[in-house]
């Protein structure tokens with residue numbers, strides 16, 4: 001990279017919303033982000049001059065969005081997708097159907113096309129309001145102001161955030177929904193095992209903070225639980241399959257890799273394979289009824305981490321200024 005050019009990343013969030021603001025639907029949300037996108041377009045096309053102590057005459061600075069990172073419900077509204085309940089296209093990344101998520105969500109499916117999504121979003125914007133629900137039902141696409149950004153790819157640049165999906169999503173589902181509450185298809189733990197979560201806050205077991213879920217998934221859980229699960233399996237393998245311990249350790253290993261500040265290439269490949277094994281095994285042990293869509297969102301996590309690393313390294317908006 002030329003010495004005259006440097007690239008940095010910033011993350012931004014709104015910390016002071018009006019207390020009476022209700023969650024807007026996707027179309028209303030676009031009115032809020034329109035002024036922001038106007039500024040982003042100007043910052044991309046024209047740029048701005050920023051004066052610093054080391055450069056008192058100013059430097060030409062341009063800005064692009066690298067990724068939109070939110071929990072899934074916010075992301076689909078912001079980037080113009082249908083939500084997780086869409087029958088044909090619930091995933092923002094691939095063409096998997098809703099019922100397939102539980103039965104084969106761990107397998108790769110054909111990816112969605114960002115350009116096609118933008119063309120459909122354009123059609124949505126030109127429709128009368130009364131025709132829009134049918135359009136979403138058929139194409140799982142809405143208009144997003146972000147689509148006005150020429151470099152924005154709504155498929156590859158919309159990322160489900162790891163805190164909600166890994167910790168408050170899959171980890172919480174496995175621990176609290178399946179182990180503690182028994183899941184949708186009843187998974188019966190020995191009575192003495194069910195007491196274990198009381199030591200980490202039952203009945204508030206479902207409302208641990210993300211840091212507590214993280215400690216449970218990658219620190220305390222892998223240390224203590226395999227012994228407990230294997231003992232339970234030896235006691236009654238009908239109630240607790242012996243694979244449960246190994247399955248939990250796979251999840252813990254994957255989360256530990258993903259939550260490093262940097263992910264090496266070999267770890268990235270390992271996490272992709274290991275997560276796929278964990279997911280398929282989870283459905284086999286606990287039943288596909290207990291698979292939530294978040295399990296599938298995470299099957300795209302390795303690619304999303306890899307793309308983020310590439311875009312940060314290469315610099316999306318190299319210029320000679």
Ligand SMILES: [Zn+2]
Pocket residue numbers: 091092093094095096109296300
């Ligand atoms: Zn997908």
